[in-house]
Amino acid sequence: MTDFPPSLLILNGKGAGEPALREAINQLREDGVEIHVRVTWEKGDAARYLDEACRLGVATVIAGGGDGTINEVATAIIQCENSYIPALGLLPLGTANDFATSVGIPDELEKALKLAIAGNATAIDIARVNDKTCFINMATGGFGTRITSETPEKLKAALGGVSYLIHGLMRMDTLKADRCEIRGENFHWQGDALVIGIGNGRQAGGGQQLCPDALINDGLLHLRIFTGEELLPALFTTLSRPEESPNLIDGVSSWFEITAPHDITFNLDGEPMSGREFRIETLPHALECRLPPGCPLLR
Ligand SMILES: Nc1ncnc2c1ncn2[C@@H]1O[C@H](COP(=O)(O)OP(=O)(O)OP(=O)(O)O)[C@@H](O)[C@H]1O
Numbered sequence: 665m666t667d668f669p670p671s672l673l674i675l676n677g678k679g680a681g682e683p684a685l686r687e688a689i690n691q692l693r694e695d696g697v698e699i700h701v702r703v704t705w706e707k708g709d710a711a712r713y714l715d716e717a718c719r720l721g722v723a724t725v726i727a728g729g730g731d732g733t734i735n736e737v738a739t740a741i742i743q744c745e746n747s748y749i750p751a752l753g754l755l756p757l758g759t760a761n762d763f764a765t766s767v768g769i770p771d772e773l774e775k776a777l778k779l780a781i782a783g784n785a786t787a788i789d790i791a792r793v794n795d796k797t798c799f800i801n802m803a804t805g806g807f808g809t810r811i812t813s814e815t816p817e818k819l820k821a822a823l824g825g826v827s828y829l830i831h832g833l834m835r836m837d838t839l840k841a842d843r844c845e846i847r848g849e850n851f852h853w854q855g856d857a858l859v860i861g862i863g864n865g866r867q868a869g870g871g872q873q874l875c876p877d878a879l880i881n882d883g884l885l886h887l888r889i890f891t892g893e894e895l896l897p898a899l900f901t902t903l904s905r906p907e908e909s910p911n912l913i914d915g916v917s918s919w920f921e922i923t924a925p926h927d928i929t930f931n932l933d934g935e936p937m938s939g940r941e942f943r944i945e946t947l948p949h950a951l952e953c954r955l956p957p958g959c960p961l962l963r
């Protein structure tokens with residue numbers, strides 16, 4: 665175990681109190697593994713800790729948290745100007761953990777931690793929105809957006825991924841289609857959208873497979889639009905039997921442009937961003953990530 669390369673774990677403060685994690689870290693250290701731990705309090709902390717990781721020269725920066733934490737660490741990695749850039753490791757400690765779940769990170773904390781430190785580093789894509797904000801997993805707009813961005817923190821903590829769906833059902837009064845226009849390579853669509861999913865990864869909102877064929881290292885984004893003509897019934901048949909639904913529009917492109925006459929809120933890995941114009945593009949092979957063998961999201 666002593667030949668494990670050094671790493672720095674960036675732990676989201678929300679999940680830092682876990683005694684099993686302390687135990688697992690202590691065990692690794694006893695086995696001679698060099699592992700630094702830093703805890704975040706607010707947005708921006710992950711980027712500051714990445715600077716420290718570079719100074720320490722660690723091989724891996726582990727994102728300990730949910731999709732939002734992975735997003736912050738991955739964004740900091742691709743913006744890093746150091747000559748040696750650490751790989752990303754994943755330790756799922758969030759609510760939905762959609763990215764980590766879909767790439768096959770083990771549930772068991774100790775196994776996930778070992779994989780994060782010593783797994784094979786593979787180049788993966790990231791998506792960038794309006795030349796600035798990134799997402800590594802999914803951007804969801806419309807109804808799904810409201811589900812995630814309005815789920816109260818406490819409910820999230822108590823119910824895990826399921827709370828996204830329950831909260832969405834409680835807030836059916838907010839269900840409303842958004843008119844928009846979407847362009848991509850060989851793609852153009854205009855109409856009323858209920859949910860828009862744009863995926864580098866496949867699932868969002870606690871297990872909803874919005875882009876079931878997406879791969880994270882193919883340089884492409886997968887788009888799925890749930891059209892709004894039939895509102896609620898459409899959404900439920902679509903989520904349960906996607907292959908039979910007349911309410912789905914799919915597209916694949918390395919970029920998409922979305923414009924709307926009213927503000928759309930997109931959730932980028934679970935963190936909201938509003939506007940009327942979005943240009944989303946992939947940055948192919950922008951960072952290295954330690955993934956399990958046979959990861960289903962690699963081509
Ligand atoms: N100590 C802290 N307490 C509360 N929030 C924090 C803390 N540190 C960071 N954050 C914020 O937590 C958010 C990211 O949370 P994250 O996505 O990792 O967990 P989650 O939302 O519970 O899980 P998931 O996205 O997988 O459902 C970011 O907005 C970040 O700024």
Ligand SMILES: [Mg+2]
Pocket residue numbers: 730731732733758933934935
């Ligand atoms: Mg989150």
